[in-house]
Amino acid sequence: MSIEPRAVDESRPLRVVVIGAGISGILACIRLNQRVPNLDLCIYDKNADIGGTWFENQYPGCACDIPAHTYQATFEPNKKWSSFYASSTEIHQYWKGIVEKYGCMRYIRLRHQVKEATWVEEESKWHVKVQDTATGCMCDDKANVIIQATGALNNWRWPNVPGLHDFGGKLLHSVSWDVDYDYSNQRVAVIGNGSSGIQIVPGMLPRVAHIDHYVRSRTWIAPSFAREYLEQRGSELDNYTFTAEEIKSFETDHQKYQDFRKKVEYELQSVHGMTLIGHPQQLSVKKLFVENMTRRLGKSHKLMDDLMPSFAPACKRLTPGPGYLEALADDKVTLIKSEITKIDRSGIVTADGEHREVDAIVCATGFDTTHTPRFPITGRAGMTLAARWKQTPETYLSVAVNGFPNYFISLRPNSGLGDGNLLILIERQIDYFTQCIRKIQRDNIRALSVKANAVQLFTQYCDSYFAGTVFADNCRSWYKGGTEDGRVIALWPGSSLHAMEVFASPRWEDFDIEYVNNNPMSWLGDGWTQNKKLDQINVDYLDDDRVDFPQPVEIMHSVNIQ
Template identity: 65%
Template sequence: MLRLLLQATRVETPHAKSKSSNKWAVEPRSIDESRPLRVVVIGSGISGIISSIRFRQRIPNLDLCVYEKNADIGGTWFENRYPGCACDIPAHAYQATFEPNKEWSKFYASAPEIHRYWKRVADKYNCMEYVKLKKRVIEAVWDEQRSKWQLKVQDVETGAVYSDLCDILISATGALNNWKWPNIPGLQDFKGKLMHSACWDESYDYSGKKVAVIGNGSSGIQIVPAILPKVSHIDHYIRGRTWIAPTFAREEIDKRGNDIENFSFTPEEIETFNKDHQAYQKFRKGIELELQSLHGATILGTPQQINAKGVFLENMKRRLSRKPGLFSGLVPSFPPACRRLTPGPGYLEALADDKVKVISNNIIEVAADGIITADGTRHPTDVIVCATGFDTTFTPRFPVIGRGGSLADRWNKTPETYLSMMVDGFPNYFISLGPNASLGEGNLLLLVEKAIDYFTLCVQKMQRDNIRALSVKKEAVDRFTLHCDQYFSQTVFGQKCRSWYKEGGEDSRVTALWPGSSLHSLKALTHPRWEEFTYEYVNDNANGWLGNGWTENEKQQTVNVNYLDDEQVDFPTQLLKPVLVS
């Protein structure tokens, strides 16, 4: 009897005439039907790779495309190939939570090794099927009528431009991606070899050369010790003083009986990690615990923050012991962590080497054969390395046009967002590692993963509630901006120092950092505050989520009652009275 009834069931139910004058609100869809959505991700660095995994894992009926301007995936770990390029936090804390790597060869992994790791992750989860290499998005315009993003995409090799359309657009281009030459008169007239840390010529042999390294940010700190063994001399130009952080896991260094800041793991240790998961977890969680216990040092006036200066001073003195005279010229007046911290393995030791000269006079001009400083001294050199960083303004590198105009105009004075991820007036648009997304301490990759989880929650809601356009409210953006400014006023990040955290200024707003610890970000991004958004519905029907009374299983005649399975029943066992044994 049941079989005959099922066979006779008509799934397609025509609209009946409503007895009321109200607009018909019963949509011809099941309540749990997942409408098809096209998602485009711009960039296949870490954010793009994780997005391509999590979206396919969690969003049914998905049409996914990842556009990548480069010839390979990996983002910064594909692009940056300068000598010494490495992660400045321990490798075991710089990996996907769902894909731990037990075979890192060094404590601070090199760029090529990190790139190989993310290539393996992408291959394991079949990401490359959805990535289009050598394709650059050059324009994104919100189409209000269709509630879609209209894209222009350029083939990097041929220059040809074609159009694309998507429901959801995700910017995963990263913050430090658009490198630039420093504004120094005569730089392009230099007759020797001119290189930028973000555009390194790997074919060039700098052996025996006299090299000028401009900049003591993260890349400059890594380049100096890396090239030192091969070159004849280094002039290291330092515009501002900076703190060099003590390395993590000091116990591991001391256990090895030497003072190598970036030690290698022995084959025996790697074998132990592979065979003994508990040993691996103990090591990994120990590193993570140390990394996640530093937040107090960023808040002005805390015991951690007050004591941090002494710890840093002792570390720098110890590592400059060969040339103690350098110490006073390197220690800054601002507190530790105001600028980006790096342990810089081997950097201070390299500065104490006889082949290195630290120059703090301002560069006023580059001549054909070298550099001229403000004191009138001419410094001949064969090679100039500009380790001078990136455009840190967060200005989009192509037009992104929303409801009220371009994102570049919206951020003309200062970049403002909601939780670093969304901007009012730009529906269905999400940003990974946007303004106020980076961390001054803690585990950045956890924040990246959590942000992408947040994106998927928003898209799930769009499918579940039949939403065609989801946009954050302006007042929510304003509140987050105010919160950031007030929060950073009580931190070391708000002190006077020149930092990319503040778009390169000394007294500018802190626009790069999350207003809290990385553990704080995990809590903040776990549950979206849906009241902070506005919604437009398919067919302008806010009732559309209810569908036509059917579920998908009923419609497909695959009804099940597995909600009665023990593993699906929520047994309130914790509320049971204890059994008294007589």
């Protein structure tokens, strides 16, 4: 056995490429630099700015449908959120501030789109082809590790409607919004009542002449979180702004801010039971939703007949939809349930024979949710990820795929949440990646690849788990790849608190490990430590603050007096 010419605590240099500078990519940048020494890091993003979905989505009313004080990094709380549900612009500015504070831009290359990634066995490295979208030039890169942080809801598409591109007016998509378009006093059609459509209708309503809202399926609108706080405050709408006095009180009274933040977080984390068939929360939640929707519809409560689904709440993505139900009750909005059959130059034709002329059509019709990779990713034996996921997109704990060594993914198959805090899950995924990369570095590993059996078992676990949840109910959802009765491929099989525990400690027994020079003992090095080689011996392990002092057991002696 050969002795590796390195100190036992010497950090092997590693090149890590991260694809995407959205929230996952930004958090990866911060944590990798914080925790992985001797790191050569590069983050590629196709866009002109950081932020991912919060840069791309600029449609009217775009906001997070999770309370802002929980939709933030745990280590960077923002006491200045102007709204309970922050706008996309404000969220984007928040993450730009984090990028600047932690110096991330030195690692991020904007307008650089990864076009191909191939694992080369002889080198135990990923070969990456990247295009500079400004010039069209291609360049090559190599990495020991790849983290794909491109997100799930990123590949938008037009709806498959005959004549869509024959329309003579303004055609818009929620993810490709023309911010210069003035829709004042226009007749507008909004197609879709998913999360984007639910925000666009009230977002456009104040300025338009009329909105025809085309709704293919029924949906539940959730009550707001922290409803008790809202009612005490006297807010009429669930979407409200914080006053200058409230923001100042958060800034000056940290305990008040923490109490509010933790209260909202507690509510966010305490509704998991409503997703489990037969749980008391699930049995009672429908009544709560009906009461909330009826109240918000006001005089137009009869619209409930057109809106209330037969499937259970949470089967589809839930949103509180601030202002949406109130907008449907407005005289300027017409709810249209009839199916769209075609579009011509002047408007939309529906199955009931009606032709409605409009000046603009807004497609809030979503994304490709099949998890098909947008560029070729080729692992061992020439297997592409597209082929690997053709039948079903399966993973190990949502973060790895067998046959693709040193490759980790964030927010792809089985990583979303039907309830709870998604930002916590993303942070813990990034923590998990840093642990894996540190092990690769520390133990002199050339290839860390999850076992096929571990992927298969996780897939079986997911199927068994979701069979007992409302997500398996008969509703068309992107959770199931846009189908009504397919596998649940988008969600984590459990709560976000459950995910936090799972990602806390990697199970190395679920991975195949191959070492540099095929030497499993190379991590021991040559018998030296780095400081010893430099004759800088350090014995500060004896300092009190470095010693882990156990608590002594106090033995109480009692004297019995006879």
